[in-house]
Amino acid sequence: MGKLSKMMKSRNADHAEESAEVEVLFAEAAKFDAISRKIKASLARLDGGGHLVQDAVKPVYSNTHGLQTMNDNIDKILDAIDKMLGPSEDKGREERIVRAGPDRVGLTDYLASLKRIERALSQMSSTNLRINQQAIADFNDLLSEGSSQLQALFRSTLAEDVQPVEPLKYLMGDEKPFPILEQEKASKLGLIDTFLSSSTARHASYNSRDSPSIRIYAELRGGYLSGSLQNLSAASISTSKRKASGEIYRQHTSGIGTYAKGIENSFTAEFSNISAVFARENWGLAFDATCRKALAEFAKTLRELNMHIKANLTTDCFLAYEIVEIVTNVGYNLDESTGQLKLPFADALKPIRETARSSLAELLEDVRRRVSSMQSVPLDGSVIPFTTEVMTRMQALITYPQSLASIMASLGDGNWQSLASANSTSSTSLPSLASFEVGTDSSHLLAHYIMDTIETLLTTLDSKARALLKSKFIAGVFIANNVALIDRLIRSSDLSTVLSSSSASTKIEAWRKRGTSAYLESWREPCSALMDVQYTSRGARPPSGGSGVVDSAAMIKQLSSKDKDAIKEKFKNFNASFEELSARHRGLQMEREVRSQLAREVQAMVEPLYARFWDRYHEIDKGKGKYVKYDKGSLSAQLAGLG
Numbered sequence: 001m002g003k004l005s006k007m008m009k010s011r012n013a014d015h016a017e018e019s020a021e022v023e024v025l026f027a028e029a030a031k032f033d034a035i036s037r038k039i040k041a042s043l044a045r046l047d048g049g050g051h052l053v054q055d056a057v058k059p060v061y062s063n064t065h066g067l068q069t070m071n072d073n074i075d076k077i078l079d080a081i082d083k084m085l086g087p088s089e090d091k092g093r094e095e096r097i098v099r100a101g102p103d104r105v106g107l108t109d110y111l112a113s114l115k116r117i118e119r120a121l122s123q124m125s126s127t128n129l130r131i132n133q134q135a136i137a138d139f140n141d142l143l144s145e146g147s148s149q150l151q152a153l154f155r156s157t158l159a160e161d162v163q164p165v166e167p168l169k170y171l172m173g174d175e176k177p178f179p180i181l182e183q184e185k186a187s188k189l190g191l192i193d194t195f196l197s198s199s200t201a202r203h204a205s206y207n208s209r210d211s212p213s214i215r216i217y218a219e220l221r222g223g224y225l226s227g228s229l230q231n232l233s234a235a236s237i238s239t240s241k242r243k244a245s246g247e248i249y250r251q252h253t254s255g256i257g258t259y260a261k262g263i264e265n266s267f268t269a270e271f272s273n274i275s276a277v278f279a280r281e282n283w284g285l286a287f288d289a290t291c292r293k294a295l296a297e298f299a300k301t302l303r304e305l306n307m308h309i310k311a312n313l314t315t316d317c318f319l320a321y322e323i324v325e326i327v328t329n330v331g332y333n334l335d336e337s338t339g340q341l342k343l344p345f346a347d348a349l350k351p352i353r354e355t356a357r358s359s360l361a362e363l364l365e366d367v368r369r370r371v372s373s374m375q376s377v378p379l380d381g382s383v384i385p386f387t388t389e390v391m392t393r394m395q396a397l398i399t400y401p402q403s404l405a406s407i408m409a410s411l412g413d414g415n416w417q418s419l420a421s422a423n424s425t426s427s428t429s430l431p432s433l434a435s436f437e438v439g440t441d442s443s444h445l446l447a448h449y450i451m452d453t454i455e456t457l458l459t460t461l462d463s464k465a466r467a468l469l470k471s472k473f474i475a476g477v478f479i480a481n482n483v484a485l486i487d488r489l490i491r492s493s494d495l496s497t498v499l500s501s502s503s504a505s506t507k508i509e510a511w512r513k514r515g516t517s518a519y520l521e522s523w524r525e526p527c528s529a530l531m532d533v534q535y536t537s538r539g540a541r542p543p544s545g546g547s548g549v550v551d552s553a554a555m556i557k558q559l560s561s562k563d564k565d566a567i568k569e570k571f572k573n574f575n576a577s578f579e580e581l582s583a584r585h586r587g588l589q590m591e592r593e594v595r596s597q598l599a600r601e602v603q604a605m606v607e608p609l610y611a612r613f614w615d616r617y618h619e620i621d622k623g624k625g626k627y628v629k630y631d632k633g634s635l636s637a638q639l640a641g642l643g
Contacts, residue, residue: 476519
C-alpha cells in the first residue's frame, strides 16, 4: 500500500505539472491570437495608408520624369549650340583658305574647306537661332566666292584645250580619233564639277536650275566643235554647187559626207570627254548643250543645200538622196554610242527628206513636161538626148538604194505618180533602220518606179511622134530607136539587176514590138502589090515542072492581055515602093540593133511574098528586066543590105 500510495502521489504530481504547462500554452496561444488580430488590423490600416501614399506620390513622380527629360533636352541643345558656335568660331580659318584661292592652297584642300563650310551651313540652317544668322550670311558669301573661283579655275583649265583643230587631219587616209582631254585634266575638272553640281553650290551661284560647270563646258567646248567643223560646212556647200549647169549630181562629189563623218567622230570624242568629267546622270544634258551650236550650223548647212537642190531638183535630187542616207546613218550611230541627238538630227534632216520625197513625182512630171514641150521630133528617127538623160537619172537613182527604200516605203507603191500624193504625208523623225534594209519589197518599189518612168517617157514620146510626124514609118523607127537605147543602157548597168523581173522585160518588149509594128505598116504597100488572089483562083492550078517549081511561062500564057498588064503594073508598083522604102530606110538614123532587127522583119515579111510572086510571073517581060527588076537572089541581097 505504501508503494502504491507513493506511485499515485508521483503520478499526480506529473499530471499537475503537465496541466500547468498546458495552461501556460493556452495562455500563450491566447496572447498570440490577440497579437495576430492586432497585426491584421495594423496591416489593414497600413494597406489603406499605402494607397493614400501612392496616390499622393504618383503626380510627383510624373512631374519629376518630365523635368528629367527636359533637362536632357536642354543638355542636348547646349551641346548643339556648342557645335554650331564651333564652325562660326572657325570662320576665320575657312575665310583665309577661300580668299587665297585654289591655285595657292591646292584644289584638294580648297574643296575640303568648301565642304566644311557646306556642313557648317547645313548645321546652322537647321536652327532658327538669331545668333547664327550673321554667321550663315558670312558662310554663304564665302561659299559663293569659292564657287566663283572654282568656276574660274574650271574655265581656265578647259580653255587650254579649245583651240579648233583641222578636221581633215583626222578624217583623211587612215582615220585617227579626234583629240580628247588628258586623263589628269579630266579628273581635275571632274572634282570641280562634283562640287559645282551640288545643290548648295548652285544656290550660292544664284542658279539652281543648271550646273555652272555644264554651262561653262558647253560654251567653251561647243565653240571648239563649231570652229573645228566650220570649214567642212563651207566645203559641203561649195563642192555641192561645183558642177556644170544641167549636169546630174555624181555620187560622193559633195563634201557633205566628210562633214557628217567629222560630226560623228568629233561628237563621239566629245562624249568621251563628258563621260570622264561629269556624273553619269548629267552626261545627256552636257552632251546636248555642248553639241547644240555645231548642230545648229549643220542644220543651217542642210537648209542651204536644200535650197540649192530645190532650185535644181531634176539634177540634184540625187544629192538629197545621198544626204538622207548619210545623215540618217550618222544619227543612228551617235544614238547607239551616246543615247543622244536622234531628234536633233531628224529635225535637221526633215527639209531635205521632204524634198527627196517630192522629187520622185517631180522627176516623172519633168519627163511629161519636157517631152510635151518638144517642138519637133528628129526627122531621121534618131534618139533624142533626153532619153539618155532620163536613163542616166535612173542609173544614178539605183546608187542610193537605202535612202530610196525608206522614202518609197513612206510614200507607198505608186504614190509617186503625182506631186499631191507625194506631199500628202510627212515625218518628224528619222526613218527606222529597218526601212533602210534593201529587201525584196524595197527592190520591187524601186523597179516599179523605174518602169513607171520608162513607160511615161515612151508614152509621151509616142504621142509626140504621132502628133508631129505624119509618117508612121519614121515614128516607128523613132520609138524603136529609143527602146533600143533604153534596153542597152539597162543591160550595160546595174539597172539589169533591179529590172531582172520578167514583167520589166515584157513591158520593154511590148514597146519594141509597137515601134516595129508602126514601121512595118509602110511595107504593106509593096507587099499588097504582090497579092494575086484573083489570078490563082481562076481556072486550073498553075502548071508546075517535075520538081514542083511553078512554070512561069505556062502561067503567063493563061493570062489575058489585061491580066498581063495588071501583073506588069504590080511589078512596077512593087519596084517603086520597095526602092522608095529602101532608100528611106537607109536614110534614117537607126541604132545598130534596130537597123538589123527591122531589116530582118522586112525580109521575113517581103521575101516570101516576092519569091512566090516571082516564081509565077517573072516571065512577064521575058527576062528583059523592064518590069521584073529583081530576081529572088538580088532581092534577097537588097533586103539583107538593109541591115
